[in-house]
Amino acid sequence: MKRLLILSGKGGTGKTTTAAAFIRFSQTKAIADCDVDAPNLHLVYEQTVEPAVSDFYGGDKAVIDPEKCISCGVCQSHCRFDAIEKAATGYAVNEYACEGCGVCAYVCPQKAVALHTDVAGRKELYLSGGVFSTATLKMGRGNSGKLVTDVKMAMLKNAPETPLAIIDGSPGIGCPVIASVSGMDLVLVVAEPSLSGVSDLKRLCKTAETFQAKLAVCVNKWDVSAENTNAIRDFCQSENIPFVGKIPYDKSASQAINAGLSLADIDCPARDALKDIFENTIQLLNQ
């Protein structure tokens, strides 16, 4: 089974639109949404079965027992992260600021503070003739790379016999992207033809290359700036990165997405361009 990861330098470039179209074109039964901060592949890849749901555990968080607390404030003065607040009802831990270091529990004279394992996210695994693995990280939580690895591994473990697995990655170059790149046969970067898009692409390619990932690039809404599209193509040429195609700006794309459809389901120029890009990508994967 070949593993294809689809990435972009930032959100809103058409990464998920591309992934959704590729899923339709390939009819693959092995899919993962690793964009754990804002997963949305499920909107265009609707499921008819209930998922198996499990918690994702992050680090520890401190919790103050109000029955034992005498409001001395010692914990607050020792917390380096300003995570302990004094409210009308007494001292309480701000779960978004707490780093789980345990100092408050150590200094509390009343033993009123305990560290609890934090549920930092929710994993969902849909199994119905194939596998669709996805997850959502709770707001303000770290460990996104570990959650991405969990999502990816759950998909790989449950994947049926299928020639292709498609993984929708996170935007940017952070921890979740790095976690998603390992073990991929090809990383397709969806680039935006703007000055920042060119810069994002360069950073993302550099990150992916550090992990020795095989890369390919396409441009979405290329006709918004033919000049920047050419700059992206030139960059790919200079770096020996295959340029697999360009998608025109197409009003049908937003209409399709708003209707919960994949662009592959709509007869429009963007669909035709995506089909060409899909075929070029598959060719590269099979080389």
Ligand code: SF4
């Ligand atoms: S150190 Fe312990 S007793 Fe004092 S305010 Fe904090 S939790 Fe309450």
Ligand code: SF4
């Ligand atoms: S565990 Fe550390 S960061 Fe969290 S409230 Fe206690 S001292 Fe602050």
